[in-house]
Amino acid sequence: MKKLLLIVLFCAFNILGFSQFDTEKIIRITSNDSLMFEDDSIFQVSEIPDKWKNESAVIIAIESYTERKIRKTYPYYFYGYRERVKLLDNAAILDYSELELVNVSGFLLKVIKPDGSVKKYNYSELKPSIAPSEGEYPLTKLAIPNLEPNDIIDFCYYQEFPYEGNRKNYFFLVHEYPIMHQKLVFTMGALFYPSFNSYNGAPKMMLEEDSKKRKVYVLFDKERDKHTDLYFDNIYSNTPMVKFNSTYYDDYRLPSSKLSQQDAYDYFNFRFNRKYDELSGINILNSAQRYFFNKYKTDFNPYTLLDECYYFFRYKFFFEDYNKSGKYTYIWQLSDGKVAYDFDFLELMRKIGTTQNSKNKNNLLSINSIVAIQRLYGGFDDALFYKELLYGLEFKYKDSIKYYFPFSRHSTADCIPYIIEGSDAYRIKYAEDKSAPEIEQIKLPISKYNDNQINSELFLEINSDNTLLIKRNVKVKGHFKEDYENLIIEPELDKIEGETYGMYKEPYAHTKNELNEKKRKIKASIDEFKKKRIDFMKFLIEEDFQMVSYDTLEILKDGRFKNPDALEFRDVFAIKDIIKTVGSNILFEVGKLIGPQIQLKESEYQRTYDVFFDYPNSYNYTFVLNIPNGYTPEGLDQLNLNVDNETSSFISKGKIEDNKLVVEVSCILKNNYESKEKWPQIVKTIEAAFDFSQKTVLLKKIQ
Structure with missing residues (x-):
């Protein structure tokens, strides 16, 4: 040997x-x-x-x-x-x-x-x-x-x-x-x-x-x-x-082979207690305290204050540079969309919490730090790099707990990033006498599938050339809102939110020509955002359909101030290859309206590894087709599918109401993780979704 x-x-x-x-x-x-x-x-x-x-x-x-x-x-x-x-x-x-x-x-x-x-x-x-x-x-x-x-x-x-x-x-x-x-x-x-x-x-x-x-x-x-x-x-x-x-040698040292609890705490403590004066942190904090503590002079729910400060900081970090440069440079932003100096934001939020405790003795907050490993990288036993972690704050008021994590441009205060939902985390409790903190390992909460929804209502008209005109109303909730950030016109937000906080300044110049040029640049910036969001919507539609035209888009609500609030928009567009003529009849390929679905190969019915979803979610569709005069639909029973188990569900049904064909579809993923043993249940939902995507309705000509 x-x-x-x-x-x-x-x-x-x-x-x-x-x-x-x-x-x-x-x-x-x-x-x-x-x-x-x-x-x-x-x-x-x-x-x-x-x-x-x-x-x-x-x-x-x-x-x-x-x-x-x-x-x-x-x-x-x-x-x-x-x-x-x-x-x-x-x-x-x-x-x-x-x-x-x-x-x-x-x-x-x-x-x-x-x-x-x-x-x-x-x-x-x-x-x-x-x-x-x-x-x-x-x-x-x-x-x-x-x-x-x-x-x-x-x-x-x-x-x-x-x-x-x-x-x-x-x-x-x-x-x-x-x-x-x-x-x-x-x-x-x-x-x-x-x-x-x-x-x-x-x-x-x-x-x-x-x-x-x-x-x-x-x-x-x-x-x-x-x-x-x-x-x-x-x-x-x-x-x-x-x-x-x-x-x-002069960087903060990475652990040699494994990131321990002590490593995570030491790095957090090192970054959390750094000076942030050079980043105008003191001025931002003072501005927030002047605005909000004057606004709330009596006792109140401290979460109200924390939420408003969150949105105030979000505005300051992302929009204060605009009036200087005439464009959004996002110099405080990393490639992943988070604030570059996330520890400065956390320190500002912590100071708001401690100031609130000093002013309102009857509404004391418990303030803890959170160090979480991103779910993608497993548990703490698998952690090695500090960038695999995410840092935040936990506030406890009476019997409720609320988490605050570094924001992106349109994130909401009451939303845990989905990349750490259900992840291992360290809760760091600081002692009042400044002795060694208590560190305990916890699991972060996971959002529910009804927290993350896309609800789409589509009103359909068959055109004479067999294209399908679609008038769509969409409500986007929860983590799904991140996918639609391109719909927000940020120069307009700068003005709206700046006026709210008393900080927006109209363009100023020494001469009329300079002022006109600044206004022209602002208008050009808004026009550019509008064009980009139309291009974005066209891209999304063309991923699933053959688009003929994209006609109108209207943003009804931006959903940027409370996580339960939906981002709402409506648009009008036309697509083809959904309606086909079969003799004197019309074939309506209704299943295609939910987009392409997974078709499993024979080898994919067996699963060796566990199943990871981004987050629990649900898609809900309502399709309403005006039935053309002289036609009657056949085969509605085949649209009725019902698969529902502990992992997921797919439910659809078709009916006639007031000479309209109404088809309702719901697809739900109930968790963000399932063991490989539950894969057969997920397969049943996948198969049902694919089955529905192949469904058609025959609109038969009445003789």
């Missing part, structure tokens, strides 16, 4: 030893028209295992190299990547015929034909095109020409980025194609401190030291079957992966 262990260790050392690289070597090799990691034997392989010969493609080898180092006194990180893949059918050829890369500094590709001939391409030969992306860097698209079945493509590239501490870096060991060999290498320069762990059956990291005495962490993996996409899946809970990051 000892001999075997020594052999394994010796092999591991040699595998690393003959493939040592650093940034300069990779750049030099790629610049000299050679592929990186060329001396790794895994990139000399051309044959694939028999068990995978019926796949679309097989990835022969993947190797990535990440290095943290100092360049001219500034930390940065370097990433090199190489992949060798054999393409076995046209689907894989289509998949690899265009590569999409971000911030590429060097690139090289070779195509090995079945006869052994090799064609090399550099970056410029593949005619790169630049496209916008959702991230910080633009997207580069590279088209690979003349690919055929049984070709092997072998490509590499490297990237260089400024160092950013406290990032979330995940490396998944599965792909849509099987992988024969893969290798991850992380090299740490001086003053960098690694934080890493393996999850869901991924191999452990091995630690070595390179010729420059730097720590090198290596992971080897092989014979990975392809990853199969599942409906309602959480890849963080069931996919082999590695979390790896590092912190620079």
